[in-house]
Amino acid sequence: MEALEKGKQAEYGAWLSIGVYIGLSLLKLGIGFWGDSKALMADGLNNTTDIIASLAVLIGLKISKKPADTDHRYGHSRAETVASMVASFIMVAVGLEVLTNSVLKLIRGDVQSPSLLAAVAAAIAAFIMYAVYRYNLRLAEQTNSHALKAVAADNKSDAWVSLGTVVGIVMSVLGLAWLDNVTAILVGGMICKTGWDIFREATHMLTDGFDEEELRKYKVTIAAVDGVEKVLDIKGRSHGNQIFVDLTIAVRSELSVSDSHDITENVENELIDKHQVHHVHVHIEPYA
Secondary structure (H helix, E strand, C coil): CCHHHHHHHHHHHHHHHHHHHHHHHHHHHHHHHHCCCHHHHHHHHHHHHHHHHHHHHHHHHHHHCCCCECCECCCCCCHHHHHHHHHHHHHHHHHHHHHHHHHHHHHHCCCCCCCHHHHHHHHHHHHHHHHHHHHHHHHHHHHCCHHHHHHHHHHHHHHHHHHHHHHHHHHHHCCCCHHHHHHHHHHHHHHHHHHHHHHHHHHHHHCCCCCHHHHHHHHHHHHCCCCCCEEEEEEEEEECCEEEEEEEEEEECCCCHHHHHHHHHHHHHHHHHHHCCCEEEEEEEEEC
């Protein structure tokens, strides 16, 4: 799949999330206010921030498609990762707001039994969000989009949050009214946890962190190429959905420049074909 086509598909996933979040936030906030459910309103507030986070991801995906220029020789694909980090900030800020308000209301004893309709709305939202999560996760794996993976992770978190909201509301209706506020606190905690996980992955990528297991796989592939005597060094880094690999291999010293170049071409082709690496830089050393 070409990079441009991958970008378009990733954008479609982001648009899908935005549309679903708009509908669910209106549903939850409306029914939560009418049914006096703090947990459902907290869940609805979470979805409104998800709209902003998904928009940030969408902007990042659009910027990442810009071609390389004079001051961005590697292109703009890291804008996608920056967008993921922005989304994580929004999630954590909202999670802390929900946590603070819910704890204060619980301390003040501001507890009321919500309407059972709120539980029905949360159950419907949980089912819809899980379906969106499965779709976006599959799309993220196909496009290798880290920003869309962040969106999918948020979708999954929202599905679990809505499911937990159902339990809290039902228990409140059955007589444990304080559980509605407790559920809202748990919702806030899960929002913060999702935001932290996305932030950690984004910072890992932006500081050129790379999965060691993936490098081991690359090394096995390179070592199997005819003419490669030894893999001396290998480094990897991610630029959005693109992977860049720098490596040093040893070849027989008696080989001509042309023969050595052919080996590097074979190494590049193997990494591109088998591991979808976007760019490979190979340095050659004489094998001792």
